[in-house]
Amino acid sequence: MKALSDIRVASLLALALLVAGGFALPDWALFLMTIGLAKALVSLGIVVQMRAGLVSFGQGLFFCIGAYVAGLMANFAGLTDIFVLTGISVLACLAIGGIFGPLLANYRGIFFAMLSLSLSMILYGILSKMNSLGGTDGLNVAAPTFAGYAPEGRALSLSLYLYTSVIVVAIGAVLRTGFDSQHGLVSLAVRSNELRVEYLGASVRRTNAINYVISAMLGGIGGVITGLAIGHVDPEYAYWTTSGEFVFVAILAGYLSIPAVFVASIILELVRSFSNLYFPNTWQMVLGVFLLVIILTLPNGLGSLFHRRREGGS
Amino acid sequence: MTFLSGGAAESFGVPAWNGGKLMIDMLNKGELPAPYDQKGFGGMMIEAIEIDEAGGATKQVQEFRNLVQREKVDAVLGYVSSGDCLAVPPVAEELKAFLVLYDCGTPRVFEEGSYNYVFRTAAHAAMDNISLAKYMTSRGIKVGTFAGVNQDYAWGHDSWADFVASMGVLMPDAKATTSLFPKIFAGQYGTEISAVMREKPDLLHSSLWGGDLQAFMLQASARGIHKRMQIALAAGDHVIPQLGQKMPDGIILGARGMNGLAAHAKGGELVDLLWDRYKAEYGVFPVQAPFRMWQGLLGVKAAVEKAMKANGGKKPTAEQMAAAMKGLTWEAPSGTITMALGNGHQAIQPNAIGTTKWDEAAGEMTLVDVEYYDAECVNPPNGIKAVDWIKAGFPGAKCN
Structure with missing residues (x-):
């Protein structure tokens, strides 16, 4: 029970920090944080799978589904309530993840990566061809409402940011508990030795399938928030470079710590934003060098910094 | 930006x-x-x-x-x-x-x-394809059948739709045969070129641009496609600096406005x-x-x-x-x-369509037989969607 109350304290602290940040940050940073946190949720999905030794190169699939559900519901059904949109997206991703999860759970390593990638590229292909949904140009998404409250301008940015913060902290707390649960620990065991896990009577396949479905739902939530914040969705959300970016963040963060994923995602957004401004011709190179340095200096990701310190302290 | x-x-x-x-x-x-x-x-x-x-x-x-x-x-x-x-x-x-x-x-x-x-x-983009179709009529180019090679994304599909609609009004007898939509940034057009050459249309329309257009023109001209049919490019001028003499003579092209060579002319x-x-x-x-x-x-x-x-x-x-x-x-x-x-x-804005001709003496590409179109001739009036305006037969167009 002590662990649980630790998580509660940490979550409340994190939430307080994020909320305080929301009122202190300038507009551009608020937006950057919202996007950074939302995309971190998607990367967190990869981290969930990474704990069991799998890397999905197709998180864009659920990111895109989440964003398009928000876009289509807003455009064609007139639904703009963010709570409803998030709920529908999660259900959609749960359903689709539930179909593909058990199928992909049989594959490992590069085969899993390529199969997950191909699924997201199929969605990209379909959406690009659907001219009724705007084809490659995508479609615009109306601003969200919050249970009847329809803010504009800074109030809108702030509401969206606060909504994201609450979700992020709640998910972080739930996942932390989940990582320490039986299922979470079995995931780690799968990463070290699948054969032994099977001999001990746990199902590797089931573990992987459950992780896939969890990451699908996380991808959906990230997609909804990003789509609503940007105000535009296009098939690019499912493109492999988008998925690659999520893997980038997951590698940057490592699989040891949850807060590290959010930190890594925000760092990536910051580096990209400023390198774009100061090095308009070479910003991609700046990003590449940045990742190289992280991999060389911290092979287990940013999370290994937090983790090491925590273990030293206890 | x-x-x-x-x-x-x-x-x-x-x-x-x-x-x-x-x-x-x-x-x-x-x-x-x-x-x-x-x-x-x-x-x-x-x-x-x-x-x-x-x-x-x-x-x-x-x-x-x-x-x-x-x-x-x-x-x-x-x-x-x-x-x-x-x-x-x-x-x-x-x-x-x-x-x-x-x-x-x-x-x-x-x-x-x-x-x-x-x-x-x-x-x-509607203007580019309307002008191209108008050029066919005003220069008296005989078009019985025409085909299209356009990229498979919004721009390519819109361009082809506008061109087909314009031809339907201006040259109702001309028949659209094949319309091919290779992927954007495909780079290889062997299949499309073979298909078009088998079809033998009188006119080949394309809104390809950039590296795609360069690759297409290099591969198509190597197989002599420009000698068998008229090629019309909606936005073709911008690859001339890169292609130089490899851009064959007699290609009809626009520049999305009275830009580049047409403006210089x-x-x-x-x-x-x-x-x-x-x-x-x-x-x-x-x-x-x-x-x-x-x-x-x-x-x-x-x-x-x-x-x-x-x-x-x-x-x-x-x-x-x-x-x-x-x-x-x-x-x-x-x-x-x-x-x-x-x-x-x-x-x-006004538009211009011309035909390529290599100037041997100067060693540079020029545009000949340039036709200029007033802005109000090839653009729809306020409040009507471009494609509806074309299908209605260009009501209210002011052309000189």
Whole structure:
């Protein structure tokens, strides 16, 4: 029970920090944080799978589904309530993840990566061809409402940011508990030795399938928030470079710590934003060098910094 | 803000920004002829921040917010990609920021939305294909059947649809046979070329651009396709500097406005000055992209100076700039630009179509048999969607 109350304290602290940040940050940073946190949720999905030794190169699939559900519901059904949109997206991703999860759970390593990638590229292909949904140009998404409250301008940015913060902290707390649960620990065991896990009577396949479905739902939530914040969705959300970016963040963060994923995602957004401004011709190179340095200096990701310190302290 | 990297960089982003840098420099020194002889924008020096457009609409929305909220820019001029042109305007509106779209072709921007702070200083893509079809009739080119090779994305599909609709009105007897949609950035067109050669249409329409168009022209001309059928390119001028003599003679092409070679053929003080300076600076002639950049910059200059005059010489706000730009008419190297559509937010401009001819003596490509089209001849009037206007038989078109 002590662990649980630790998580509660940490979550409340994190939430307080994020909320305080929301009122202190300038507009551009608020937006950057919202996007950074939302995309971190998607990367967190990869981290969930990474704990069991799998890397999905197709998180864009659920990111895109989440964003398009928000876009289509807003455009064609007139639904703009963010709570409803998030709920529908999660259900959609749960359903689709539930179909593909058990199928992909049989594959490992590069085969899993390529199969997950191909699924997201199929969605990209379909959406690009659907001219009724705007084809490659995508479609615009109306601003969200919050249970009847329809803010504009800074109030809108702030509401969206606060909504994201609450979700992020709640998910972080739930996942932390989940990582320490039986299922979470079995995931780690799968990463070290699948054969032994099977001999001990746990199902590797089931573990992987459950992780896939969890990451699908996380991808959906990230997609909804990003789509609503940007105000535009296009098939690019499912493109492999988008998925690659999520893997980038997951590698940057490592699989040891949850807060590290959010930190890594925000760092990536910051580096990209400023390198774009100061090095308009070479910003991609700046990003590449940045990742190289992280991999060389911290092979287990940013999370290994937090983790090491925590273990030293206890 | 334009493509410095990625697929659109070579043909569009880099030449456009080269043209942009050149003009901003000339404006700051006051080197342009009247009515643009005032330094900078109304005496205020122009300070440009360049941002790469690669990376998708999501990134562009973020960059736009950063430019407005962090860098506090007064105006943003940019966007080649249609996706970006659809994604960014709602944000500009939300932030009340003055945004000028200078290049992208999709008609959806102002047909689906309505904005106060967003303007597009270039005509949308319908004009290119209407003009091409008109060129066929006015030059008496016999077209029994025609085929199309266009990229499989919104631009390619829209272009082909506009061209088919225009031909349906202007040459009702001509039959569309094959329409092929290779993937964007495919680079290999062997299959499409074989299919078209088997089909033997009289005319081959294409809205390919950039590296795709270069690859297509190299592969198609190697197989002699241009000797068997007439090729018509909706936006073909911009690959001539790269292809040089490898662009065969007798190709009918447009430049998405009276840009590049067509503008040079017509001449004028402003065009000649910019043409020579650009050529001296970068070693190639300016194609359509720098012309569209110039047209956008001069439009902003005209709007800013008009707003300053109304404002007693003080620096105008975004509201004042937007009010000044609405319905504005100004002279650009590419002819007279009028903000006629989308309630004064979408420009129409004259267009020109010509036929390529290699000038052996000068060692450069020229455009012959150039036909010029008035803006109101090839652009729909306000309030009607381009494709509906074409299908209705161009009601209200004013052609000379």
